[in-house]
Amino acid sequence: MTDNGEQTAYTEGPKAPAGGDRETLLEITGLSKSFGTVHANRDISLRVDRGEIVALLGENGAGKSTLVKQIFGLITPDAGTISIKGDATKIKDPKDAIRRGIGMVHQHFQLVPVMTVAENMMLGHETVKGGVLDLDGARQMVRELSTKHKLSVDPDAEIEDLPVGTQQRVEILKALSRKVDLLILDEPTAVLTPQETDELLGVMKELAAGGTSIVFITHKLREVLAAADRCYVLRQGQVVGGVDDLTSTTTSDLASMMVGRDVVLRVDKAEATPGDTVLSIKGLQVRDDRGLPAVDGFDLDVRAGEIVGLAGVEGNGQRELVESIAGMRPSIGGTVSLAGEDITRSNARDTNNAGVGHVPEDREKHGIVGGYSIADNLVLNRYDEEPFAHGFRRDFGAVREHAVELREEFDIRSPDVEAPAGSLSGGNKQKVVVAREMSAKPQLLMAAQPTRGVDVGSIEFIHRRIVEARDAGAAVLLVSAELDEILSLSDRIAVIHGGKVVAEVAGKDADRTEIGRLMAGDSDHH
């Protein structure tokens, strides 16, 4: 697996900060975990002291989540020890971890949606009075905790009725309710606005000041610099570096440690030469799965030969917007037209036939059928068209030929086009999706989170392809939660908030702070 010699495991760990007489809360030595032949964690050693905020920095797939899941007892390590407050006995399960003072806020909230805040809060360590759950006590506890930590929540609200930001507060309070010494936060800012993020970082600092140690997973460099005392950088399952004194570090230092080479922050691309308007959205209104307005009067034009990046905090209607344009979700108002033709009511197939290519946000869910061969996945939305089918009869020869060509062109690493697509790595799966969508030479390419969960090599490849598509004259709508991706690819940036466009700026003039403020929305103050 060690493919380049320069990469060496970083086992020393950063030195303890000055005056290192603080108690060592967590010490990990030689931790390894593999899934089959994939080494998710290799010989990891690190240390967290009391009252510290330690960031675990790394790309998607670097093994951060695997690491913290082992600390929380969700996964058992293959080798190595995790010792908490000097106690190195194996952490059997989350219950054991909780008992030993570890709390975790999961990337995907571990809250039961149909239960109230109080019920969720007490789940797993319920207090019982006379055989009956002490719900009043739980409500009281919620109120006390939320006052103490300045995180306001209503104990009787049902989780599914709460906005994500509030749900996260519940998660944090839940973890804090159990007398935690070590709080693990797994990508806590992914769903937050910049302002909410700042608020969270503030809470973290206060907790640390109160003696709680925090392990904080992220791949956002700014957050590391803003909140952490120290950081470890993970790459390919190993700790490849660490920084003790973050004040003297720059983002680019951290970034190169993360990816193991100099990061290309800007994708090389020529000046855009926009042509006619291809996509025109006027006053679009779309509801989400729960029937609430998600896209609410959205206007945007995308012209041939330009990349328009749609920046926004996740959950502001991006998903519904993209699905509605793609014909996968009905709109309730407004129009979408493609090169002057109204496609508002077109279904997914007609939209595709009209010349819309769509790289979906969740490739596992929408983009591929894991059990199907790569070849079948490459014709997933054209299986019934010539030459892949003649009438109702499919032509397997043509499907295969097509697949072999695309495998070459898009560098899909697989021994055989008949291999199930589910067996590919994330990057290669994404290449299958991109190959399928781009090979149809669409007028409009919609790429939603095109590089999520994809390795660096594939990211560069996909970015290059997107630019090439633009240069070939396609209109590109790029939707991404990664502001960096938006900034580096877009010729023009639109900011979405609350289901509508709140600002449009030219790509080269874009200022990230300003965009962050816009993403949060002017009225979005707590």
Place this chain on the structure above:
Amino acid sequence: MADPDRPPGKDAPAPAADPAPVDTTKAAPVVAERGAAPPPTGVLGFLVRHQAIVVPIIAVVLAFVIGAILIRAQGFNPTYAYQRLFTRSFLTHDGLLATMQKTTPLILVGLAVAIPLKVGLFNIGGQGQLMAGGIGAAWVAYALRDLPGPLLVIVAIVVGVLLGAMWASIAALLKTTRGVHEVISTIMLNSIAVGLIDWLINGGPLADKGQPFPTSHSVPEGARLTPLGILPWGLPVALILAVLVAWMLKRTTLGFELQTVGRNKFAAGYAGISTTKSTLIAMAISGGLAGLAGVFELLQIDPYRYQNGIAGSLGFDGITIALLARGNPLGTIPAAILVGAMRAGAPSLQFELGIRPEIVDVLLAITLLMVSLPVIAKWIFRRHATKQTQLAGSWGA
């Protein structure tokens, strides 16, 4: 790792399905699924590749072994019993005819369960759909009794198939428009079919009031499909349909659509394949096949009347067969022959040995148990075992 905290669900990828970034920097083949070793070669490799066949065969063998213990415990000689069962079902004219006659509807109801399985639907309503087809044919056969026989047969088949398809479509429509789980709706529809038909033939509009028991009028002689030697008319039809269904699923765009919906309905939606349409089509085909089974039960088997009990346990046998065949349409043929032969031979077990005919139900139950438990496949193939279908996920919708 992509999305490692995703809540468990059928679409959730295996945690490590997304290996570390290493694989793009080298040209080595990408590793398949979690922890999969290279596919074995030799005999084991052969068995692994054909486990869809191997597992049911082992299950049947195990069931017969356990059955032998049961027969022995009842004081009979199992070898002799199995020998008689086989002789009767395959080596005598009447027995073979009975086997073939029983196999016919079994293939059809097996397909009626297997097709919806491909779309991720579990059709427990084969019973009701078969009854709908049978009563439809009985109605036509009486209402149009003056038509020439062959024409009447064709009309009866058309009507029976349509009624079966309609009955199944109720469940499909409830599913697509109102999200009612098909297992619940088909169970309810089975009971409704029993009651409605009982009313029809017991003093109701289709009753033959000249008979002292609830029955429809008998099929006119000209429209009766008396067997050609040992070959009932319906058997070749059923065989052809099994092949057609297999071909449809594998080779046609419709088959691709159905299977895409079954494997990943979100991707299907993305690709512009309508889940609604696929659900309706699959259930209609399925109901039509079950309905056709009902038509043949009426037209090709003495007493050529629709009576209570004509459907027997065929609807549930269909489930047994589809599971034995592991959802493979062609697999329904051997599975149906197995079940058909056992049912055909059961009376002779009692006649010649005195073993209760219910032994057959026990054998089938054990077979089903063996074939359903993933344990056997896991035991033999270890990690090469293919994954079982999950149907229960959309429960309650």
Place this chain on the structure above:
Amino acid sequence: MKAKPFLIAAPAALALALAGCGGSTGNSTDGSSTAPKDCSSADVFCIGLVTDTGSVDDKSFNQAAWEGVKAMEGDGVQTKYIETKDAKDYAANLKQFTDQKYDAIVTVGFLMTEATQTAAKANPTTKFIGVDQFQEATVENVTGLVFPEANAGYAAGYLAGLLTKTNKIGVVLGQEIPPTQNYAKGYELGSKAANPKISVAKVYHPAGDNAFSDSPWGAGEAKKMLAQGADIIFGAGGGTGNGALGEVAKTSGAGTSLYCIGVDLDQWDTVPEAHPCLVTSAEKKLTDGTTDLLKQVKDGSIKGGNFNGKTGLAAFHDFDSKLPAEVKTKVADVVKGIEDGTIKVG
């Protein structure tokens, strides 16, 4: 997979456990040990019986007919049965016997009327006895053993009419088909003849598939009738009726004096749980009728067409001493009157 050995072992263990508790069943004459006799030989008189979709131990007409067959056992007689599991197997099951050249074949239940006639036409030398099968047209070698159920019902109703104290009686029936309708009709007429003030509650099982085997339903109906003041319940519908008898017995055990009346055969023997209330049964003498006809087959005197079996009331058993002599005399007179034709039912 730690659970593996367990899951493999479980079915096998279950099988062994079950193997241990199974009793032996089967035909009375032989298992696999003794070679079957040659039925085509004139020395051997072979009788076969095909049940309808029930079993020979159904406490009802299949069992009664089989007992009639067994009564013929002796030297040079071979008896066998096949239980039909699927209504479409009637012909095939009959053919097993005709292929072996059985001399007489008893088929039980009206459902087999057509199948029996068809087989008879194909095997003119074999004699067929169709229990409960009314022959519309005479086939030379088929004799339908039929019973005027209304007569049995009348006698039962008459007794009930005399015994009731509340003037309310009930009848719980299986599916609504001619035999059950006849029982109900006779029961109503008989009870009214004995007691003009009487009211009769009657209910048929509404479902088609389990109308004769739904004992909990029968019990529930009986419970309801009792609660509404009925003190005598006639259970006429296989297992469904037996459920009614059981419920009356249970309630009557609680100190009240209630009666129940069985059907088809003397249910004192077949439904022992009904002993606390079972005053008699409206009996079709199925066993006797079957034996009588088989004897006719043996001595060659049997004729095609319909043979009217006897009906009547079964013995009072434990209630013999409890019933007033006057009641017994009156009932005996009615039974006699029906028999000799002085009382016409319906």
Place this chain on the structure above:
Amino acid sequence: MPDMEWLSRNKIWVGTAALVLIGAYAFYAVNSNIAVSMFSYAWFLAVPLVLGAMVGVIGERSGVVNIGIEGQMLVGAFAGFFAAAATQSIVVGVIVGALSGIAMGAFLAFSTVVGQLDQIIAGVVINIVATGITSFYFESGKTIPRGLPNFDVPLLSKIPLIGPVFFSDGPIALFALIIVFVLHFLLFKTRWGLRTRAVGEYPSAADTAGINVIALRLFNVTAAGILAGLAGTYLSMEATSTFERGMSSGRGFLALAILIFGAWRPMRALAAALFFGFMQSLASQLQASDVVNIPQQFINLLPYVLTLVVLAAAAGRVRAPGAVGQPFVKGD
């Protein structure tokens, strides 16, 4: 006051219950005999449905579909009856019946929760195995000493209407009534209930909260088998004193319908079962009194048709526990 809160949240249900009660007592005032008999009959028929539905409630609230209730019931009826016949002890019969239910429940639990067998397939297997085994090993001529006797509960049985209907039956019927309320309490007021609901709604949340999802599911599904076994023994030893082949005759499936009809809540399932029982009661009353002449079959169909109508009408409002049907894989 939480009680007032509860009242205001459930006002539709409380109101309906009050109306039904008033209606029932009005009926009782007009003709006490008929009213008592019809309601008793309704409850008599509802008992196995209620017990079956509770099996479903426990299973599905824990995230496991159980369509094998029919088979569990049948085996319970069979094993209980024949054990009682063999030992001539009704107590042994009831215990064996309940244990057989546990055995079937354990099969469902282990095959689906540990063995990852599809839950619906496992249920179908249970049903088919139950039919095969109970008919093959059926023996005629066996009798049990006497069915479980009815008895009057002191005081309660004296309440007009409700007393004779609910408090003068056999022990299993009384148990069925009690278990509904007990289960409601357990499910919504206790630690076990909170955890069970969490495990059925969102198992990974329960898992990260330190709850052993697998163990809780195994325990619940297995233990619920007791109720299915008792439903069976009710059929063969309390409602009647006999076993018939296929004795459950669809009651397990009807229980499933009632479970959904009752929105996965014990008390509403009880109400649904009573409603179905009463429809049948009404049907037979109309038939017996020759008032109207609608074909009996139609009334018999009513529960099934109503279930479909309710499910169709309540789309989106009646919601199954979130994780029902899905196997839980740790660390996924």
